[in-house]
Amino acid sequence: MSMSILEGKKYNITTFGCQMNEHDSETIAGMLQEEKCVETLSRDEADIAVINTCSIRENADKRFFGTLGQLKKVKERNPHYMVCLCGCMMQQEHITETIKKKYPWVDIIFGTHNIDRFPKLLRDAYEERRKIMEVKEDRSDIAEGLPSKRLFKHKAFVNIMYGCNNFCTYCIVPYTRGREKSRHPEDILLEAEKLAADGVKEITLLGQNVNSYRGLDAGGQEKDFADLIYLLNEVEGIERIRFMTSHPKDLSHKLIEAYRDCRKLCDYIHLPVQSGSSRILKAMNRKYDREEYLRLVHKLREAVPNITMSTDIIVGFPSETEEDFKGTLSLVREVKYDSAFTFLYSRRKGTPAAQYEDQIPEEVKHERFNRLVEAVNSESAARNAACVGRVEKVLVEGRSKKDKGVLTGRTEGFKLVDFQGDENLIGKIADVEITEGKTFSLRGRVRQTL
Ligand code: SAH
Ligand code: SF4
Ligand code: F3S
Numbered sequence: 001m002s003m004s005i006l007e008g009k010k011y012n013i014t015t016f017g018c019q020m021n022e023h024d025s026e027t028i029a030g031m032l033q034e035e036k037c038v039e040t041l042s043r044d045e046a047d048i049a050v051i052n053t054c055s056i057r058e059n060a061d062k063r064f065f066g067t068l069g070q071l072k073k074v075k076e077r078n079p080h081y082m083v084c085l086c087g088c089m090m091q092q093e094h095i096t097e098t099i100k101k102k103y104p105w106v107d108i109i110f111g112t113h114n115i116d117r118f119p120k121l122l123r124d125a126y127e128e129r130r131k132i133m134e135v136k137e138d139r140s141d142i143a144e145g146l147p148s149k150r151l152f153k154h155k156a157f158v159n160i161m162y163g164c165n166n167f168c169t170y171c172i173v174p175y176t177r178g179r180e181k182s183r184h185p186e187d188i189l190l191e192a193e194k195l196a197a198d199g200v201k202e203i204t205l206l207g208q209n210v211n212s213y214r215g216l217d218a219g220g221q222e223k224d225f226a227d228l229i230y231l232l233n234e235v236e237g238i239e240r241i242r243f244m245t246s247h248p249k250d251l252s253h254k255l256i257e258a259y260r261d262c263r264k265l266c267d268y269i270h271l272p273v274q275s276g277s278s279r280i281l282k283a284m285n286r287k288y289d290r291e292e293y294l295r296l297v298h299k300l301r302e303a304v305p306n307i308t309m310s311t312d313i314i315v316g317f318p319s320e321t322e323e324d325f326k327g328t329l330s331l332v333r334e335v336k337y338d339s340a341f342t343f344l345y346s347r348r349k350g351t352p353a354a355q356y357e358d359q360i361p362e363e364v365k366h367e368r369f370n371r372l373v374e375a376v377n378s379e380s381a382a383r384n385a386a387c388v389g390r391v392e393k394v395l396v397e398g399r400s401k402k403d404k405g406v407l408t409g410r411t412e413g414f415k416l417v418d419f420q421g422d423e424n425l426i427g428k429i430a431d432v433e434i435t436e437g438k439t440f441s442l443r444g445r446v447r448q449t450l
Contacts, residue, residue: 005126006035006119012046016063017054019206019244020177021087023148023157024115025052028086030147031119039149044074046081048122053087055095055172057346064089068103075105082125084108086115088176090135094349100133111135112177116143138163138178144187154395154427155202155240156195160188160215160228164208166247168274169285169352170317170345173208180208182215185223189231196237199427202395203232205243211250226254233262239429240395240412241265245272245312248296249287259304266412267304271297272312276331277324280317284353290331297335308338308383308413315372316345316365318356325368332375338383338413339440340376344369377439384415384437391447392417394432396425416441 011032015025028050029039040046051067054060075081083106089095090111099106108125110118113136121132142162150156163178164171192203205228207213213225223231225243232241241264246255248271259265275281278289288296300307313328332340344365347354392411400406400418407421409430418441419432425446436443 004035005123006032006037009037009047010040010045011037011048011050012040012043013050013052014043014067015052016060017052017056017087019157019204020159020208021052021054022151023159023206024087024112025050026148026150026157027115027146028052028118029149031116033149034147035119035122043071048082048084049074050084050086053085053089055088055092055176055348057343057348059346061089068099068106072103072105082107082122084110084118084122086110086112086118088112088172091176092172092350096133096135104131107131109133109135113137113139116146140181142181142183144183150200152397154200154397155204156200157206158188158191158195158203159183159207160205160210160225160243161207161213165212166209166287167285167352169283170314170348172348172351175350177208180212182213185215185217185228185231188215188228189235192232192235192238196235201238201427201429202240202242203238205232205241207243208245209247209250210243211246211252211255224252224254226252226258229255229258229262229265233264239264242268242414245270248273248293251296256299256303259300259307266414267306268308268310268412268414269300270310270312271300273331273335274312274314275317275320275324276328277320278327280320280324280327283319283356284314284317290327294331294334306413308411308415309335310339310341310414311335311337312341312343313372313376314343314345315368316360318345318353318360319358320345320360320368325372329372329375332372332379336379336383337376338415339380342369342372342376381437381439384439384442387415387434387437387442389434391431391433392442392444394419394430394444396421396428396430398426399423411442417444418442419444419446421446 013025015021043049053064071083090109125132161182163180164174165180167174210225215223394409394417396409400408406418408418431447432444433447434442434444
């Protein structure tokens, strides 16, 4: 057999953006490993540099162009350096046009709908010594059976659906990831079983809006998201199931029941609210209002008293008044989130909100942002302090980066815990008594292992 032209080549992948992108990078790495490429931690010393891009906010764009500047220097030193760009930015025509014009030395550009084609594109680029751009339109099929080189040994991402149909007026994702498509339940189950056989204990189901999962099984029956959870709950070896992200507008009663019925479904939910003002929510096209959101939170807490909650919040959406913003602050105080990701509204070309006239001045956005972070942090600290004395089940992930003598892991509620412990606990679920609650994490001491 002849040797593949890719064999032995060193690759490095830089990933921006969300878990979707992280998981796509795992797939890209898996495919390159199958071609017998080897990973290097130094991007400058790689033969193949892959940059997986994100378009969600302006600073993502800025960081990307900064990275391109660095790659240019390496390319000047080493003309064989293969520079490959992929991810959400590559689905935006004004970006690929700029790259072709200003960065003509880039070798390969590919989009989010044809990741599976990357090894082929790479071989073509080497063999035919030419530049390649392949950004496909949205496609109806889903590439199954792709390999993955996982970032973590004991936990894994599992895509259950792709794309988004919601068109929140600020968001670029529906344009970069296309329309919603659900995988078949059997394909997802098979993947979960394989992961379990490989030692994975925790899976995180990925989708922009997992609640709208609708997968057809082999018998032509439609399964919804809650059905899928019940099925996955039966997979032997998988001990924990999480998901990201669920949209409040279609979180079903059936899913709330699944929390009660399915032991493995973690008592945790990331439920992005975006704003506490009903007027702004309407302008964002979120399709729920403040009261409906709060009712949902109440229902969840009633059914799952210990549930941990996190959220995403945007400040400074066009036309947001001080009063709207105070609505967001009061909602944060009322829900008492365990944690929240807070964002300054960023104008994204091609989205409806980018055209709105009443954009909020930067200094106003920043001032509100700081007040919001203060509120969010004080609630987080209070929620974490309330954990002291409780015994939590912690999936031990590894050693702490800061202190090698310390182990770190996550509770069912996705809270980070540091504790002293023996190396052989890694990959196990340990009972840890919480001794201290900080703003962003907990400290504890091991009780016993399971
Ligand atoms: N599908 C997920 C969100 C994916 S994007 C969901 O709907 O929950 C992650 C977060 O980025 C969003 O929840 C939103 O808070 C934030 N975001 C998206 N577009 C943004 C923009 N233009 N400016 C600021 N934040 C934005
Ligand atoms: Fe963006 Fe809204 Fe879709 Fe989430 S649900 S990806 S915020 S359009
Ligand atoms: Fe960014 Fe694309 Fe995710 S825009 S946040 S990488 S879906």
